[in-house]
Amino acid sequence: MTARVVLGVSGASGAATGLAVSRRLAALGAGIDLVLSPAARRTLAQEVGPEAEAEITALATRAHPIEDIGAEIASGSAPVAGMIVAPCSMRSLAAIAHGLDDNLLTRAASVQLKERRRLVLLAREAPLTLAHLRNMTAVTEMGAIVMPPVPAFYLRPDSLDAAVDQIADRAVDLLGIAAPVAQAWRGEVSGG
Numbered sequence: 001m002t003a004r005v006v007l008g009v010s011g012a013s014g015a016a017t018g019l020a021v022s023r024r025l026a027a028l029g030a031g032i033d034l035v036l037s038p039a040a041r042r043t044l045a046q047e048v049g050p051e052a053e054a055e056i057t058a059l060a061t062r063a064h065p066i067e068d069i070g071a072e073i074a075s076g077s078a079p080v081a082g083m084i085v086a087p088c089s090m091r092s093l094a095a096i097a098h099g100l101d102d103n104l105l106t107r108a109a110s111v112q113l114k115e116r117r118r119l120v121l122l123a124r125e126a127p128l129t130l131a132h133l134r135n136m137t138a139v140t141e142m143g144a145i146v147m148p149p150v151p152a153f154y155l156r157p158d159s160l161d162a163a164v165d166q167i168a169d170r171a172v173d174l175l176g177i178a179a180p181v182a183q184a185w186r187g188e189v190s191g192g
């Protein structure tokens with residue numbers, strides 16, 4: 001599988017979802033163009049550990065400085081299948097919703113929308129303001145998929161890592177670049 005995917009990691013809580021998405025994409029053989037925001041560097045270190053940034057960078061095919069608005073992925077001409085932002089902060093969500101294109105992460109997201117490609121946003125905040133909700137509506141109207149990083153409680157994950165991996169697998173499945181990998185609900189056991 002040779003799909004090329006942009007992975008943006010912004011500074012919302014849930015940095016582990018970005019790492020889990022990159023592990024899954026790498027396992028599928030996808031090429032990863034990685035963009036980390038400065039706040040994501042901080043949450044990766046704080047929430048996952050001091051080695052997290054080095055690991056996610058090593059899994060990427062290309063790691064782009066967020067200031068590099070001249071990178072290939074800033075253009076719709078780059079042969080990219082789609083993009084995941086995991087996690088997606090309310091700041092990056094707002095920038096994407098309003099077409100600000102103010103750094104390489106939000107520019108690459110905008111490119112997916114204008115090229116009518118998949119854009120999956122693991123938008124994370126709680127509780128939500130009306131601004132957050134309106135921005136989620138706006139990106140949905142433009143074709144993005146808002147997938148809050150909420151655990152699949154119905155699968156009864158036995159650890160936080162299992163819940164995070166399930167979230168990452170669902171996000172990757174939404175790109176539609178490979179056969180589904182996420183654990184599926186198998187129906188209720190009746191009777192008994």
Ligand SMILES: Cc1cc2nc3c(=O)[nH]c(=O)nc-3n(C[C@H](O)[C@H](O)[C@H](O)COP(=O)(O)O)c2cc1C
Pocket residue numbers: 009010011012013014037038039040042043046088089090091092093124125126
């Ligand atoms: C530990 C930590 C957790 C945070 N959690 C969230 C969050 O869950 N959602 C959010 O929208 N912002 C959160 N923030 C704030 C963002 O990092 C901040 O708004 C930042 O400007 C986002 O910039 P970015 O979108 O370029 O990454 C958090 C910040 C820190 C340091």
